[in-house]
Amino acid sequence: MLFVRDFPDEAMLLDISRRFNSMDPRAVRACLALGLTTRDMRESFERFLSQYGLSNGRFLVLAVMFRTPDEAVSPSSLAHGVGVTRATMTGLLDGLERDGLVTRADDAEDRRKKLVRLTPQGQELIQRVLPEHSRRTTRFAACLTCEEWVTLTALLARIQSGIEAFENIDK
């Protein structure tokens, strides 16, 4: 019932639930809201990044690398840091390298590895993005009070552990 992109579906899904099982519409509505809110956040964020020719994945790569701008990192550790597979990282780095934001060199010590480095253009770009990103996040944080954010986190944590619980039943 989750993960719809359009509002008409709310009616449709409520309809389906009604036909099959009397489910609490408040929970259904909240799930819908969860999906839609997250989608809106994501879209807003990606629209912002796209002004700089970045996607979420590309941004995270640059951001991770910018923590140690002068050190080279391996694609593998980047993949872990960003939270994608190594295969996906290959694709991201292909794009970033093509756009001149990053370089890949061989590692003399461990010849399986590559050494990824930010180019000056890469550093310049991420330094231009991050402050604005920061401003956006601050504005975003103002949507709720501190207590409300804490409440939200607590509720989400309960949902997550609930999912985990019945995930284990399923399997």
Place this chain on the structure above:
Amino acid sequence: MLFVRDFPDEAMLLDISRRFNSMDPRAVRACLALGLTTRDMRESFERFLSQYGLSNGRFLVLAVMFRTPDEAVSPSSLAHGVGVTRATMTGLLDGLERDGLVTRADDAEDRRKKLVRLTPQGQELIQRVLPEHSRRTTRFAACLTCEEWVTLTALLARIQSGIEAFENIDK
């Protein structure tokens, strides 16, 4: 800072925020939780659907069509109902037709249109999925109390209108 798939990033992003701007870590944490919870819900849901050879999109198509199992619908209205573009719907229908869950026929009245219908196999499948889906949703709803779901919805609504607000500033 949202939309990370892995936990190490929390540290990383807090680090970034700290370096650039003192942001409320409670808000950052909540955003992270929002993204992670939604992802977990989505993954749990998709894992469930994949047992039946369905994806979120494919499931929604069948579910929408199952509201009127005997009526034919156009790809266009399906796209609107499911919330994807017409181009995406073409792809979804290609797959569903290939798997024998759906048929496409020409519309004699309006020769631009196609008429999509559930096959008996399609009906059988969605009828097998929906009750289990319903049970899952019910279990899911039990994660929080009714009041808590209402609270959650309210908080999310505030976030959404907040996003909308500064989305309008940006553009």
Place this chain on the structure above:
DNA sequence: TGACATTCGTTAGGGGCCATACTATATGGC
């Protein structure tokens, strides 16, 4: 040292989604 396992980056192939642009058809205003 040699055999085995593990790690690295990559390729190949898939799904999901999008925007864009094309063809065929329909429709409203003249």
Place this chain on the structure above:
DNA sequence: GCCATATAGTATGGCCCCTAACGAATGTCA
């Protein structure tokens, strides 16, 4: 009837992400 416009479905090509499998390099341990 004719033309501009809108709509329907699709093809193409792109991005993001995945799994599976590969060759090369390295680690391990008898």
